[in-house]
Amino acid sequence: MLLHKCMPILLYALEVCALDKRSVQSLDFTINRFFMELFKMSSIVTVRECQSFFGVDLPSIVLAKRFDKFVDRYGNTSIYANCVLYHRHV
Numbered sequence: 001m002l003l004h005k006c007m008p009i010l011l012y013a014l015e016v017c018a019l020d021k022r023s024v025q026s027l028d029f030t031i032n033r034f035f036m037e038l039f040k041m042s043s044i045v046t047v048r049e050c051q052s053f054f055g056v057d058l059p060s061i062v063l064a065k066r067f068d069k070f071v072d073r074y075g076n077t078s079i080y081a082n083c084v085l086y087h088r089h090v
Helices: 002-010 021-039 044-054 059-074 078-089
Strands: none
Touching: 002 021, 002 059, 021 044, 021 059
């Protein structure tokens, strides 16, 4: 459910947004806390092992992959150029 329902909603269209480091860390924190609450644990090492076991990548990793895919697909188009221009003005 996490991978198929929650993560897509949490990360919807963020690959085109220029997120600062704090925002990406906040998304990672959300997933880490979800695992801590789900399995009633407080060790981040154990949480990361569970995430690895279940094949859950942190949002920072997923967003990096999605951004690379976005650039590969739209890097030479006006869509990408408009996104870059917009983010420079924000």
